[in-house]
Amino acid sequence: MTPVLGDVRKNLELHLKTIDRARREKADLLVFPELSLTGYKLRDIVETVALDPERAREFRDLKTLSKDIGLVFGFVEERPSEKGMFYNAAAFLAGGRILHVHRKVFLPTFGMFEEMKFFAPGRNFRTFDTPWGKMGLMICRDFLHISAHYLLFAGGAETTLTISAAPGRGLSEHEGFTSSRMWELMGESMGRFAQAFVVYCNRVGFEDGVAFAGGSFVYTPMGESAGRAAYLEPALFVRDIDLRDVRKARKAWPFKRDDRPEVTLAALERIVHGYDA
């Protein structure tokens, strides 16, 4: 989809229409891209589109709809308890309730990106129970950090859902942007080695001349592609997945069983405390 920059009302309408279509396709869970309720390059618009998940009318409407279909979408979060703290956030709604809100941890601020100028960083990667097993959320750049994947893996995620507004960058003789390959490579690897379903939703359209690449994809716990949407084109990309594949993959290769989070933790302690040494 292509959200309208800075217009929550129009974007809510877009969400409602898409939800309608997804329900006709009998989808159980619908994932929207990053900042789907607001558009991406907000800059100083951030404060005017921020929502409180507990009180915003948009959340009331979407919660009601989530009784029939699970929803993941992106928004700018600002809670009354943390006035002036704006988060680039993702919400997971199901059964009429908010099951989880993830705040983007890794805010890209280099080159063309300036998120740290406008957003406060999140501080956690936490898994949560859903009607479709244990899941974890990531937002765009989070997905490119192996630590994010590891924490969700260690937390028991059977599926990771990533919402994204990744620009297309770099040309070659092949179709598509060279940057798209980077995302697909991570998806394939993490599907295989975290032995989870990897669901990645990227937006399309242009903002200030930047093309968002699209190409949403799903990888299985065996690291096999379950399909990819077209680059640059808006699409309702629907895939059936068999959640039993997680068990199948983890029986064949017991990466999860053999993982040693306590070793990781102890080593990390030493590394982090060694920073000042």
Added chain:
Amino acid sequence: MAMTLNGPFTIRVLTAFIREELAKAGFSKAVLGLSGGLDSAVCAGLAARALGPKSVLALIMPYGTSFSADMDDAREAARAFKIRSLVIDIAPMVDAYFAAFPAGRSGWLRKSDHGRSTGRSSMRLGRDDGGSAGRVRIGNKMARERMSILYDVSAREKALILGTSNKTELLIGYGTIHGDMACAINPLGDLYKTQVRQLAAELGVPAKIRAKQPTAGLWAGQTDEGELGLTYAEIDKILYALVDERESRAEVIAGGFKKKAVDMIVARMKASEFKRQMPPVAKISSRTIGHDFLYPYDWDK
């Protein structure tokens, strides 16, 4: 070579860019200046594909009858893409100005400089042009005359202006600020000349235009490569290393490029940065345009 691009995919991106940026601004038509050269022909081809040929107007703006071959090529490009074209001679406007303020003079304007116009068009390109400094003034004036006409037609036709400056020109500042560099949106600004050439073949730009020596049309026989002292192929490779690959000057030279060529390009990039940015605003208040009043270009679009 990493400068190779996938033609169909690049065309998809650029046509979507033209369509979406225009639609967001509330426009469905585009206008552009067609010079008879490669860049504007490629831009015209992209616009015709993006919007449909009927929604694109090309202005062919020769200076009198000089460069009549270029005018013919411009007409051929318009025909090839089935877009409307309109010829507007800029000689009367440019001549009127230089009749009053001859290009051969320099220094402070004096009262006595004004009003020397005899009422007839006395200035002709290449004659009494005041040497190279005068030629630059004339060239800039012509570029801005064309810009001024494009903006007027843009308002009249409710059409946005498509820029035709490529990445090579923009980086080395080989263009007139507020002249040919002025536009509403620029589909070509991230493509090196070498890449524009690749796209031209893909789009079906007439072979005659693709075979031409690039020229800014400043004077008879002028070519970009002659004036710059390097071929576009060389310039693009150096720029690609410096800009896209983020190599240092020393690394580029070590990569086999002539020191003199690399230094010339680095110097041109630095000297022309002002052409690529909004002019600095003197900061006085707590929130200032260009400093900390930060909105997207597509604000409320």
